[in-house]
Amino acid sequence: MPVKQLKNITILPGDGIGPEVIAQAEKSIQAIAYRYNHDFSLDYAFIGAHAIEETGSPFPEETLRKCRKADAILLGAIGDPKYDEKFESDLRPEQGLLALRKQLQLYANIRPIKVYDNLTHLSPLKEKRIKNVNFVIYRELTGGIYYGKKGRYENGKIAYDHCVYSESEIKRIAILAFEAAMDRRKKLCLVDKANVLETSRLWRSVVKEVAKKYPDVETSFLYIDNAAMQMMNSPAQFDIILTTNLFGDILSDEASIIPGSLGLLPSASIGRNSCLFEPVHGSFPQAAGKDIANPMGAILSVAMMFRHFEMEQEALEVERAVDLCMKEGIMTKDLEVEVHYSCSQLGDLIYSIIAEDL
Amino acid sequence: MPVKQLKNITILPGDGIGPEVIAQAEKSIQAIAYRYNHDFSLDYAFIGAHAIEETGSPFPEETLRKCRKADAILLGAIGDPKYDEKFESDLRPEQGLLALRKQLQLYANIRPIKVYDNLTHLSPLKEKRIKNVNFVIYRELTGGIYYGKKGRYENGKIAYDHCVYSESEIKRIAILAFEAAMDRRKKLCLVDKANVLETSRLWRSVVKEVAKKYPDVETSFLYIDNAAMQMMNSPAQFDIILTTNLFGDILSDEASIIPGSLGLLPSASIGRNSCLFEPVHGSFPQAAGKDIANPMGAILSVAMMFRHFEMEQEALEVERAVDLCMKEGIMTKDLEVEVHYSCSQLGDLIYSIIAEDL
Ligand SMILES: [Mg+2]
Ligand SMILES: [Mg+2]
Structure with missing residues (x-):
């Protein structure tokens, strides 16, 4: 049994399908906490278009503060078509991502392709x-x-x-x-x-x-x-x-x-004192709010986070749950399966597989 | 019948398989000259590794002079592995190509993909x-x-x-x-x-x-x-x-x-007063001297040259000859056909198809 861990994770749900896939990623974090008796403290902050609407800035001071003190940051997605082509303005959601990378000196972006x-x-x-x-x-x-x-x-x-x-x-x-x-x-x-x-x-x-x-x-x-x-x-x-x-x-x-x-791909961005994990897929606004987004990229990003924490067994456990779903054909609509599951159904299932060791 | 044309073409065979494919491209030029009674004057010059060996420079003055006065330039390929990693030196064969582009202000590179x-x-x-x-x-x-x-x-x-x-x-x-x-x-x-x-x-x-x-x-x-x-x-x-x-x-x-x-791809580079035509494949030193290179890229570059001269019928005729070979499976070894033809055999065949209107 791994040693009990205490980790502070700052969650940035962001825009589009970000909040939906992040909600499923959180379930996998909760499942690992339950199964291995870890203690993860989750804190939330705004970024991107969502942050512009709430605070007037794509990357508010409070978000930076919360990110700095976290052991890891989990991000959903950033971007909203209504800011497209506003190249001159600092009020583009993407500025939030660029600022985050620069402020936390996230100098290495890591993208596994499998x-x-x-x-x-x-x-x-x-x-x-x-x-x-x-x-x-x-x-x-x-x-x-x-x-x-x-x-x-x-x-x-x-x-x-x-x-x-x-x-x-x-x-x-x-x-x-x-x-x-x-x-x-x-x-x-x-x-x-x-x-x-x-x-x-x-x-x-x-x-x-x-x-x-x-x-x-x-x-x-x-x-x-x-x-x-x-x-x-x-x-x-x-x-x-x-x-x-x-x-x-x-x-x-x-x-x-x-x-x-794209829905299956996780990523990590590593700095000297900070690390950020996020799915590759982006905010995909057409799918937002429909509970059809693929949460696997976000969930596999959680596995990358555990591996970065040197919690190898927990990382493997999350990956096992995803692999099991993939093998059984339990997938969201984007993967062109005849019988498909919703984003939240997949999140619930991953939770059960991990928590109940199915 | 198209009007008789007089054109000066400067030929830069270059390195590796360059001279071999250029020899076949020349056959297609001769075939068009014969069939349509045009007069093409071909002049030759050094470039690349070949030029370094002959003159000490990858792009000799005489080559520039001959290129400037030509109606079109036909290039084989540039590059020799023995100059690899000589990044600091001006004596790399590729400097010949960069100098040619810069001196003749060949500002547009055109690559058809079909x-x-x-x-x-x-x-x-x-x-x-x-x-x-x-x-x-x-x-x-x-x-x-x-x-x-x-x-x-x-x-x-x-x-x-x-x-x-x-x-x-x-x-x-x-x-x-x-x-x-x-x-x-x-x-x-x-x-x-x-x-x-x-x-x-x-x-x-x-x-x-x-x-x-x-x-x-x-x-x-x-x-x-x-x-x-x-x-x-x-x-x-x-x-x-x-x-x-x-x-x-x-x-x-x-x-x-x-x-x-790659063997099938032609290209053109256009400047205000000059134009250069060359196959995409590069010098491919492993195949040099074996008469196995695919000459179609060079031959289709000749078609692009005719089109640039506004000799549309001649361009189509060269393309027809290539299409006919492709359809009949008459190809070089690189295209993984069981029965394959040599580089010079293909050149001869293209000549016959055009000259004899086969
Ligand atoms: Mg990109
Ligand atoms: Mg290139």
Whole structure:
């Protein structure tokens, strides 16, 4: 029996289907607490469009305060179509996410991609190409061109964006990625554009330096254009992918379509003192309020949280419950099953499987 | 019968399989000359690793001179593995290609992606996803982060790359892309990252301005991360894709895997006074000298050249010859056919089909 744990978790339900999937993720937290006699203290805060409506800001001070003191943050989703195309304004919901990442220095975004055997018909890729696909993307999240200086000159006729990376920014995520490779198949691929970009050359030299401390890890290098092609051609070749903010954004979205459903994908964002867990799927406003959203991404994010807490048994237990549902075909409507379950039904079932050890 | 044409074509065979596929492309030029009584004057020059060996420079002055005075340039391929990882040096073969693009201001790279019905088994995508895939990527080629200021500071511990775009750079390729859309299915999608990048916001506003002059074209916008996903998920949705240098590099390489063979893909690069045609496949050194390379990419590049000369009938004739071979299963080894033909055999056959109107 694992040792009793006390953890403070700040919950940010956010927008769209966020609150619905988070409610199911909470059930899995409660089930683990019940089964293993842990004590999880859950605290709630606003973010995104919901926060703009309640407080006037997409990322209120109180949310930052609650996030800072938490052992982990669990986020639903951010985004509302009514703020689309408001590029100039700070009042976009997405500003809440960018501010959260920056304020908590969540420098590493981690996205596992795994194909479920009975969902291969949903993948755009041929079945033989996705056999054994199981990899994790480590995307740098607080540097690079998204956060560099940007602006206009010559009366707005010329625009610029600066991409900057420092040795220390690269090193900290490289260490995380190599550590993860050691717990997996011991393969790490750096994706860059070192034949053209100076920042990529710095990435390559820092990663080669860090690699020396992990002689058991087979380190390889791919240019981003080639990697985007390989991701479609033979995704099973990958174990750990390490890359920059922009390239990771592109590759992880491309990869997310491989398993056949966004609804199943969890993610983690790691900083020095904070960690955030959230499903990949986004706020999906068309489905909000209908109890049809797939809660598995949020529930698997809870498993990633437990693993980050070094509660491996609890993480495996949550993953077992999800795997059991998947194997039995107990799924939400998005997975194109004839008989489907609602979001809350799946949450209840996952609770029972864990709490009653079904 | 088309009017007799006189055209000067500068041929840059280049490295690896470049010379072999170019030799077949030349046969298709000779066949068109014979059949339609045109007069093409072919002149040869060095580029890439071959040029480094012969002249000490990847892009000799004489090559530039010959390219400037040509009506079109036909390039084989550039690149040799022995120069790999020589990032710091100007003596990389790829510098030849970058110099060529920059010197001739080849600002638009054009890559048609078309799926052949009897090759769908070679695509990584499921057959139903690639039905009717037929689109063209317009990639900006002389601006953006690849050509921006780059360097290091703090003793090399911090690296930077600057991305810059001007209104005029965007406008000239946007006009080309909208004109192409008018000759096709009248759909144009701009791929950018306007929710984060200032340069992307400039792209979006310039494209919206140009779009006003093409009210028949349905213009849409996708973020690059979403586009990389859509490319795998439903590539048949695209007609013309317009995008930046970096995003176009990534998307066109990702797209290139869809038809199941790089060997079939042609490309064009257009400048104000120059135009370059080349197969997409690269120098593929492992296959060099074996007469096994697929010449169709080079031959279809010749068709693009004729179309650029406004010799539509000649372009269609070259495409007809290629289509006929494809339909009859007359293919090189890379297309996994049981009975396969050599590179030069295919070139000879294309010659006969065109010259003798088979
Ligand atoms: Mg993204
Ligand atoms: Mg490329």
